[in-house]
Amino acid sequence: MATRNQEVARLLEHIADLLEIKGEQAFRVNAYRAAARRIEGLQQDVEDLFLEHHLRTIPGVGEALEQKIGEYLATGQLEYYERLKREFPPGLVALLAVPGLGPRKARAIYDHLGVANLEQLERALEEGRVRDLPGMGEKTEQNLLRELHRLKQRTTRQSLGLALPLAEDLVALLARQAPVERVSYAGSLRRARETIGDLDLLASGRDPEAIAEAFVGLPMVVEVLSRGPARCSVLAPGGQQVDLRIVDRASWGAALQYFTGSKAHNVRLRELAVRRGWKLNEYGLFDEQSGKRLDDGDEASIYHCLGLSWIPPELREDEGEIEAARVGALPHLVELADIQGDLHTHTDWTDGAHSLEEMAEAARARGYAYLAVTDHSKSLGVARGLNAARLMEQRRLVDRLNHTLAPFRVLLGTEMDIKRDGGLDFDDATLERLDYVSASIHSGMSQGEAQMTERILRALRNPHVAVLNHPRGRLIQRREAYEVDLEAVIRTAAACGVALEVNGQPNRLDLDGHWARQAREAGVRLAINTDAHATSQLELMRYGVATARRGWVERKDVLNALPLDELLATLRRKRGAEC
Ligand SMILES: [Zn+2]
Ligand SMILES: [Zn+2]
Incomplete structure (x- = not known):
């Protein structure tokens, strides 16, 4: 669901924590917490609600909260929160990150022991000074120490859907407000990994001091961890660490290459350099003997000097890309602009936020040629799934709409549940009336591998099913994939001409790059979709495309990169084919 919702929920939770430390009355604190929970659980995008x-309409959001949320969404900042934070030492707020240390206990530790950051807390716990505070005791002390150690070990990783917009904002602001000649993000984010640890930025310019100064002064900087003319580290909202490295113009290409990684990829490049009597590091590519620089300051020239074509960042995992680059056999990766339409979207007929007309209009405005509306089917009660009669009502609306929107085309589709016993939610007579049929697992996810695999294979063999959605059912950092023999699924998909989805929701990215590549190599087409539940979520396509690129996917592998007439012909052929 919308990442903005999580962001706003976190902001309100923070405010509640601070108010509680301040000793505000419980009902005020609880109002923020309740609103945070509601917003986190919203089916719609809070930003859409704001714009409309x-x-x-969110229960618990009155005039005052409406104003605060609105200010935050409009400006990226909330003056009330900033003022509130200034009433505390920044470290005290950090104490709240320790599980089990609620605002009340944090306040007691702060008041009695003067502890105002995690290091001081650790020392106080180890020295046994916390146990004597009111309401604590030895057991609490031990628990807190254990949680603190666990917290320090856990590298908090942010989803691609949160990290990328933050990085883009930071890069845009630096380009505008700092004297930079070049600025970019690097690291695992540039490779489009599904979660990102620290965020790496890179800048070059004549005045490193001024760049550093502008960086630490950016509005999203919550805390400055370190600051120097070559490197600054700060914390952004949500505790995201951001490192900026400031390099010479001449070193730009080498630094961008080096800090993009991956480590395994870089090791291979260094070996190639050494074999030629050269040295490759973050400063450049040099002749070992003469010390002469060989690259021209751009990233591509590092690769060219080493006898390789430039390798797109998404491929830099040492999984065959260097060998391919040596012989000019890199894939022509699919691009966002190749996508002709979205084949997985929901409307307010089920659990979407916007009407069918609004979704179609938004897809057309993005420049798409078509949109498949795939509301849930009847088994999915929580989403008010459609029965056959409602689908036929949708049929009439879609046909009417297509008169006015032509040449843009709305495809009447379904995201049909594969039931626990492997049966499908609609009979063939109903499916025949649809332009596009996709199938999904939404229930019985704890079935064993054999049962789950058979259940999916049965669905793939139905001649109407064109795409299997989110084939592994995982939710990143929340739910593991269900147990399924995905190689068998890929084989059957290839045999039956069914495409597999790369779902662009940042918490799904399912298939991931690894499996997308397996599917592609088996001759299976991919459908890159957003699963949008609101018009704004059509934007999530770029995460799907980035993930497919990690899987070496080319335009010709992508079902929804086909123009409308070819897509329709492909769907027709598929339905008529034996499997
Ligand atoms: Zn689904
Ligand atoms: Zn869906």
Whole structure:
């Protein structure tokens, strides 16, 4: 669901924590917490509600909260929160990150022991000074120490859907407000990994001091961890660490290459350099003997000097890309602009936020040629799934709409549940009336591998099913994939001409790059979709495309990169084919 929702929920939770430390009355604190929970659980994008002036339809959001949420969404900042934070030493707020250390206990530790950051807390716990505070005791002390150690070990990783917009904002602001000649993000984010640890930025310019100064002064900087003319580290909202490295113009290409990684990829490049009597590091590519620089300051020239074509960052994992680059056999990776339409979207007929007309209009405005509306089917009660009669009502609406929107085309589709016993939610007579049929697992996810695999294979063999959605059912950092023999699924998909989805929701990215590549190599087409539940979520396509690129996917592998007439012909052929 929308990442903005999580962001706003976290902000409100933070405010509640601070108010509680301050000793505010419980009902005020609870109002923020309740609103945070509601917003986190919203089916719609809180930003859409804001733009439509509907924030107050969220239970518990009155005029005051509406104003605060609105200010934050509009400006990226909330003055009330900034003021509130200034009433505390920044470290005290950090104490709240320790599980089990609620605002009340944090406040007691702060008041009695003067502890105002995690290091001081650790020392106080180890020295046994916390146990004597009111309401603590030895057991609490031990628990806190254990949680603190666990917290320090855990590298908090942010989803691609949160990290990429933050990085883009930071890069845009630096380009505008700092004297940079070049600025970019690097690291695993540039390789489009599904989660990102620290965020790496890179800049070059004549005045490193001024760049550093502008960076630490950016509005999203919550805390400055270190600051120097070559490197600054800060914390952004949500505790995301951001490192900026400031390099010479001449070193730009080498630094961008080096800090993009991956480590395994870089090791291979260094070996290639050494074999030629050269040295490759973050400063450049040099002749070992003469010390002369060989690259021209751009990243591509590092690769060219080493006898390789430039390798797109998404491929830099040492999984065959260097060998391919040596012989000019890199894939022509699919691009966002290749996508002709979205084949997985929901409307307010089920659990979407916007009407079918609004979704179609938004897809057309993006320049798409078509949109498949794939509302849930009847088994999915929580989403008010459609029965056959409702689908036929949708049929009439879609046909009417296509008169006015032509040449743009709305495809009447379904995201049909594969039931626990492997049966499908609609009979063939109903499916025949649809333009596009996709199938999904939404229930019985704890079935064993054999049962789950058979259940999916049965669905793939139905001649109407064109795409299997989110084939592994995982939710990143929340739910493991269900147990399924995915190689068998890929084989059957290839045999039956069914495409597998790369779902672009940042918490799904399912298939991931690894499996997308397996599917592609087996001759299976991919459908890169957003699973949008609101018009704004059509934007999530770029995460799907980035993930497919990690899987070496080319335009010709992508079902929804086909123009409308070819897509329709492909779907027709598929339905008529034996499997
Ligand atoms: Zn689904
Ligand atoms: Zn869906």
